[in-house]
Amino acid sequence: MDLSVIKQRLVSGDAQGTAEGAREALAEKVSAETVLREALMTGMDEVGGLFARNEYFVPELLLSARAMYAALDVLRPLLAGSDYEPAGKVVMGTVQGDLHDIGKKLVSMMLEGSGFEVVDVGTNVAPERFVEAVKESGAKLVGLSALLTTTLPAMEATVRAIRQAELAGEVRVMVGGAPVTDSFAQQIEADGYAPDASSAVALARRLAGVRSP
Amino acid sequence: MQRQPNFDNLRRTMLRQGPPGPVPFFEVLADTGMVEAVLEEKFPVNLHRYIEEPVLEVSADELPGLLKSLAMYVRFCCEMGYDYVFMVTGFALSRSLKPAADTAVVQNWSDGQRYWQDEASGPIQSWANFEAYPWPKVEDLRPAALEYVSAIVPEGMKIAAFLFGGIFEHSTWLMGLQSFSYALRDQPDLVEAICQRVGELTIAACAQAAAIDKVGIISLGDDLGFHSGTLVSPDVIRRYIFPRYKKIADITRQAGKLLAYHSCGNMYKLMDELIDDIGIDAKQSFEDKIMPVVEVYRRWGDRVAILGGVDMDVLGRGTEEEVRARTRQILEVCGVKGTGYCLGTGCMAANYIPRQNYLAMLDEGRRWNREHFGGA
Numbered sequence: 001m002d003l004s005v006i007k008q009r010l011v012s013g014d015a016q017g018t019a020e021g022a023r024e025a026l027a028e029k030v031s032a033e034t035v036l037r038e039a040l041m042t043g044m045d046e047v048g049g050l051f052a053r054n055e056y057f058v059p060e061l062l063l064s065a066r067a068m069y070a071a072l073d074v075l076r077p078l079l080a081g082s083d084y085e086p087a088g089k090v091v092m093g094t095v096q097g098d099l100h101d102i103g104k105k106l107v108s109m110m111l112e113g114s115g116f117e118v119v120d121v122g123t124n125v126a127p128e129r130f131v132e133a134v135k136e137s138g139a140k141l142v143g144l145s146a147l148l149t150t151t152l153p154a155m156e157a158t159v160r161a162i163r164q165a166e167l168a169g170e171v172r173v174m175v176g177g178a179p180v181t182d183s184f185a186q187q188i189e190a191d192g193y194a195p196d197a198s199s200a201v202a203l204a205r206r207l208a209g210v211r212s213p
Numbered sequence: 214m215q216r217q218p219n220f221d222n223l224r225r226t227m228l229r230q231g232p233p234g235p236v237p238f239f240e241v242l243a244d245t246g247m248v249e250a251v252l253e254e255k256f257p258v259n260l261h262r263y264i265e266e267p268v269l270e271v272s273a274d275e276l277p278g279l280l281k282s283l284a285m286y287v288r289f290c291c292e293m294g295y296d297y298v299f300m301v302t303g304f305a306l307s308r309s310l311k312p313a314a315d316t317a318v319v320q321n322w323s324d325g326q327r328y329w330q331d332e333a334s335g336p337i338q339s340w341a342n343f344e345a346y347p348w349p350k351v352e353d354l355r356p357a358a359l360e361y362v363s364a365i366v367p368e369g370m371k372i373a374a375f376l377f378g379g380i381f382e383h384s385t386w387l388m389g390l391q392s393f394s395y396a397l398r399d400q401p402d403l404v405e406a407i408c409q410r411v412g413e414l415t416i417a418a419c420a421q422a423a424a425i426d427k428v429g430i431i432s433l434g435d436d437l438g439f440h441s442g443t444l445v446s447p448d449v450i451r452r453y454i455f456p457r458y459k460k461i462a463d464i465t466r467q468a469g470k471l472l473a474y475h476s477c478g479n480m481y482k483l484m485d486e487l488i489d490d491i492g493i494d495a496k497q498s499f500e501d502k503i504m505p506v507v508e509v510y511r512r513w514g515d516r517v518a519i520l521g522g523v524d525m526d527v528l529g530r531g532t533e534e535e536v537r538a539r540t541r542q543i544l545e546v547c548g549v550k551g552t553g554y555c556l557g558t559g560c561m562a563a564n565y566i567p568r569q570n571y572l573a574m575l576d577e578g579r580r581w582n583r584e585h586f587g588g589a
Contacts, residue, residue, distance in 0.1 A: 013398060054442040054482070059394035059449070066395070097316035099329035102390055103439070124313045149529035150317045150565035178440060179526050181502055196441045 001025040003039040010043035010071070011050075013063030019070040032078035037115070040068050040075075044113025048198035058106065061197065065109035072112075087115035088208040089139040093130060094123040094177075095154040100147035103177060106197040107143060114201045115210070116141075127154070127161035134162065134171055141208055143200065144190075146177040155180070156188040163189070172207040176200055216294055218369035220429055223296040226552050227430075227471050227495050227518040233551025235582040236544060238295050238575060239520040240557045241375050241432045241475045241497055246319035246564030247571060248289045256282045261322045264377065265305050283362055291367060293575060297429060298366055302356050302374045303418040304349045306411075308386045309335045317565035334389035340403060346387075348410060351417040356425065363427040371429030373473065374422035376415055379435020380457045381450065383411040390444065397449060404453060412457035419461045423468035431465045431472050432497075433458070438478020440503060447482050455491060462492045471495065473520060477560060479503045488517045495520050499559050501527070506559070507546040514553055521557030522547070523574050528558055528566045533573045540577040548581060556581075 006021035018040075025035045047064045050056035056064075092108045094100055101123050108118045119137045121129060130142060142162060146155050159173050172191040175184075185193035191207055194200035205211070223237040245260050257278035271279060283300075290298045309331035315321065322328075337343050359374055366372060378386065384407045385393045396404050422428050435454070437443050443450060465472040474493040481504060487493050495518035499506040506522025513519070527539050540556065547554035556578040562571055582588060 052441075057442060057446045057449075058390065058444050059397050059446070062391060062394045063398055097313060097327075099311050099313050099327075100332070102332040105332075105391070148565065149526045150315075150563075152526075152530065154316065178500075179502075179529075181526075 001028055001030070003030070003035065006035065006039035006071070007043040007046070010040060010064055010067045011046050013060060013067055015063075015067040015070040018067040019074050022071040022074040026074070026078065031082070032075040033082060033084045035071070036075055036079065036084070040071055041113060041115055044068055044110060047113070048110055048201055052196065052198040058102070061106055061109065065106075065113065068109070068113050086117040087205070087210040088141055089117045089119065089137055090141045090143055090204060091119045091121060091130060091133045091137060091139045092143040092145070093121040093125040093133070094145045094147075095151055095158055096124055096126050097154050098146050098148060098151035099123045100145065100177070103147070103197075104143070104145040107145070107176065107194075107200045110197045110201045111143075111204055114205065116204060116208075125158075127158040130158050131161050131165040131167070134165075134167055140169060140171055141204060142171060142173045143204070144173065144175045144177075146175075146180060149179045152179055152184065155190075159188045159190050174200065174203050174207060215291075218291065218296045218367060220296045220369060220371040223555070224429065224471065226555060227473070227520075229515075229518055229553040231552055233586070235586040235588065236548045236551070236578060237555045238293065238557055238578060239473075239497065239555035240295070240299060240562050241373070241434055241473070242299050242301065243286075243289060243562035244321050244564040246317065246321040247562045247566065247568065248285060250319045250564075250568040251293070251572070252285060252289055254285065256285060258282055259323050261328070264301060265310070265328075280361060283358055284365060287362060287365055287367075291370070294579065296369070297371045297373045298362055299373045299375055299432070300358055300362055301377045302359050302422050303376045303378065304354055304414050306349070306378070306383055306387060307336055307347065309389065315564070317563070318567055319564050321564045330386055331389050333391045335387045335392065337387045337403075337407060338392055339400075343403060343406060349414060351414060354414070354418055354421060356418070356421045359422055359425050359428060363425055366427055372425070372427050373430035373432050374425075374428050375432040375434060376418055376422070376461075377434070379433055379476075380408060380412050380415055381435050381437055381445075381454050383415070384408045384453070385444075387411070394445070397445070408453040408457070412460075416457065416460050416464065420464050423465055423470050429470060431461070431470050432475060433461060433472065434475040436475075436477040436498075437483070438476065438480040438503075440479060442479050443482065444478070450483060451486070455486065458487075458491045466492060473497055481509075484513055488513065494518060495555075497521050497557070500524065501559070506543055510547045510554065514547065518553050518555070519547060520555045521559060523556070523558050525559045525563065525566070528570050528574065529563075531570065533569055536570045536573045537577045540574050541581065544578070544581045548585070551586065
C-alpha cells in the first residue's frame with residue numbers, strides 16, 4: 001500500500017478508505033509510526049495548507065480529521081506498544097464564560113494530526129481548571145480560545161493563573177479566537193497568537209521546539 | 214430640542230444618492246441589556262422567551278408588558294437618533310442552546326445567562342428527525358410586533374425588520390455546524406431539504422414584513438464567515454443559500470424596500486456576487502481584524518452602502534477617547550461624501566459594550582454632522 005494513497009484519501013476526507021489503507025499498510029508490515037508520520041501527519045499538514053489558502057473550509061477540515069481518527073483507531077493499539085512519542089502534550093480549552101467550541105476543536109484536530117497529544121478540557125473553563133489540567137497531564141503547552149470580546153478578560157486571568165501556579169517547568173501559552181489579536185496576546189503576556197487552525201499548529205511546533213514532518 | 218427622525222435621509226444615504234447630507238446611524242439590533250442601560254429602565258418581561266420559543270402563546274396578562282417592551286424599543290431608537298426602529302421578526306426554531314453565566318457589563322436576560330449555539334449537534338441529524346421536527350407553518354407566521362410598532366412609530370420614522378437567523382444560520386443551527394459539515398458529504402439531500410424548508414419560511418417572513426407600509430428596510434442577518442474565510446466553501450453557499458437570498462432580495466425590491474445584509478466574518482470572496490447578483494443595498498458588520506470598514510468602503514463603497522464598522526473590541530474594551538477617535542477616523546473616510554455610509558457598531562449594540570462607549574460613538578457622530586452639515 002502506497003502511503004501517498006492513504007495520505008490522499010485522508011486529504012479527500014475518505015474515512016473508510018483511509019482506515020482501510022492503514023490496515024493494508026500494517027498487513028504489509030509497515031510500522032504504525034511510519035503510517036502515522038508519512039501518511040496521516042503529512043496528510044493533515046497538507047489539509048492545513050489548503051485551509052490556510054482558503055481552498056479548504058470547516059467541513060473539509062472536519063472530514064479529513066474524521067478520516068485521520070478512523071485510521072488512528074487502527075494504529076493506536078500498535079502505537080501504544082511501540083517507542084512512539086507524541087510531539088508534545090497540549091491542554092486546549094475555551095476560557096471561562098465562553099462556550100464556543102468548534103474553533104478549539106478544529107485546532108485540537110490539527111494538533112493531533114501534527115503528532116501532539118491533546119488534553120481537551122472543554123469550554124467555559126475556569127483558570128484554576130486549566131492549571132489543574134496542566135498539573136495532571138504534565139503538558140508544557142496550553143491553548144486558549146475565546147469568541148467574544150466580553151470573555152477576553154478570562155483569557156488574561158487564565159494566563160496569569162498559569163504563570164502564578166507552581167508548575168513543573170515552563171509552560172507556554174498560545175491564544176486564539178475571533179476577538180484575539182497579536183497585540184492582545186502580547187498585552188496579556190501569552191507566548192503566541194494564532195489567527196487560525198493551521199497557523200496554530202505552526203505556533204505549537206515552534207513553542208514546543210518540534211520540526212515539521 | 215428633540216431631533217426629528219428622517220427616514221428619507223436614511224433611504225437616500227443607503228441608496229448612495231445625493232445631495233450630501235448628515236450621516237445617519239444604523240444598527241441591526243440593540244441587546245436588551247444595552248436598551249435597559251441607556252433608558253435606565255428594565256423591560257417588564259423577559260424578551261428571551263419571545264425570541265426563542267417557536268410557538269408563542271401570549272396570554273392576556275403578558276400582553277401589556279410585551280407591548281410596553283416594544284414601545285421601549287421605539288423610544289430607544291428615537292432618543293438615540295435612529296430614523297427607524299429595529300425590530301426582530303420572522304420565526305424561531307427549536308435548537309440546541311447551551312447557557313453559561315453572562316460575563317458582560319449588563320445582563321440581557323433576567324436569569325443572567327448567555328445562550329450559546331451548540332456547534333456540534335442539533336435537533337435534526339437524520340431524515341427521521343427532519344420529518345418529526347415541529348416545523349412552523351408558513352400560514353402561522355404573523356408579524357405581530359411589526360404591526361404593533363407600525364401603529365406607534367413616530368412621524369418620519371420607519372421600521373427595519375430584522376429577519377432573526379438567516380438561512381445558513383438556521384440550517385446549521387438545526388444540525389449543529391459540525392454535523393452540517395459531515396452531512397454535506399454524507400447526506401447532501403438532507404442539507405438541501407433543511408435549507409429549502411428554512412428558505413421557504415424566511416422568504417415568507419420577508420414577504421410579510423415587506424408588505425407592511427411602515428417597514429422601510431429588511432435586514433437579513435446570516436453569519437457566513439470567521440476570521441480567514443467563509444465557514445463553508447463559497448460553492449456550498451452558492452448552491453444552498455444564495456438562491457434563497459435572491460428571492461428575498463427580489464421580494465424586498467419589488468415592495469420598494471431596502472435590503473441590508475448583515476454577515477459577520479470574512480465573506481469578502483462573495484461580496485461582488487452579493488452586490489451584483491443578489492442585489493443587496495447595504496452591507497453591515499465589519500471587524501478591524503479582518504478588514505477595517507474604511508477598507509471595505511474604499512473597495513465597495515461606490516457599489517453598496519456601508520453600515521457601521523466601529524470595531525466591537527474597541528467599543529467593548531476601549532476607553533471613551535479611543536472610541537471617539539476611531540469613530541472620527543471612520544467618518545473622515547466614509548462620511549465625507551455625505552451619502553453611502555451610516556455610522557454604527559461593527560456588529561450590534563451588544564450588552565458587553567459599556568453604555569458610555571456606545572453613547573460616545575453616537576455623540577461623535579452628531580458632532581461630525583454638526584461640523585459638516587450643520588446638524589443631524
